[in-house]
Amino acid sequence: MIISKSSTHFNKKGYASSSISDIMEETGLKKGGIYRHFESKKELTIEAFEYSVQIMTEHYRQAIKDKKSMQNRLFAVLSVFQDLEKGFPLPGGCPLMNGAIEFDDTSSELASLVRSSMIDLLKFVEGLIVKGQETNEFSVDVNAKQASIIIISTLEGSLALSRLYHDSIYLDNALDHLQNYIRSFSI
Numbered sequence: 001m002i003i004s005k006s007s008t009h010f011n012k013k014g015y016a017s018s019s020i021s022d023i024m025e026e027t028g029l030k031k032g033g034i035y036r037h038f039e040s041k042k043e044l045t046i047e048a049f050e051y052s053v054q055i056m057t058e059h060y061r062q063a064i065k066d067k068k069s070m071q072n073r074l075f076a077v078l079s080v081f082q083d084l085e086k087g088f089p090l091p092g093g094c095p096l097m098n099g100a101i102e103f104d105d106t107s108s109e110l111a112s113l114v115r116s117s118m119i120d121l122l123k124f125v126e127g128l129i130v131k132g133q134e135t136n137e138f139s140v141d142v143n144a145k146q147a148s149i150i151i152i153s154t155l156e157g158s159l160a161l162s163r164l165y166h167d168s169i170y171l172d173n174a175l176d177h178l179q180n181y182i183r184s185f186s187i
Helices: 002-013 020-027 031-035 041-064 070-085 095-103 109-134 144-165 169-183
Strands: none
Touching (some): 002 020, 041 095, 109 144, 144 169
């Protein structure tokens, strides 16, 4: 319960700007109840971020599990960002982007975790493209690493704009563009 509620709070309000008092309010626990489970706020923030990544990883897995083609799997990745825009499975947007923005100028342990998690997401998308190339669904002329960077950067940026302006048009336009981009991979 502490990690789940903290994860939601941090994802909506930020890690650095959140206090233990905020977490006490979210969980209904006293300070001792929190520190009985975590030695420090840093430990709690790391575990909460890791929990958020687990939630997102499972959401990606569920999104692609019934999709046979790599194109449909990539489209399912796009749909995860539609879910995030609606506050599902985590309110507050993408925890990777939120962490990246908050910790881009630091060398903290959490910054390293954010970077590592973003690399995992990029490699996941790259892997889907490579698999599509191996099964002759996608052209081998597609640079899978470059394409994964374009896809994730476009998704993260358009989600941020949609959240900033409380208007899904930014994400919707990006999704339309990315669907056409992904279709262009096909042989």
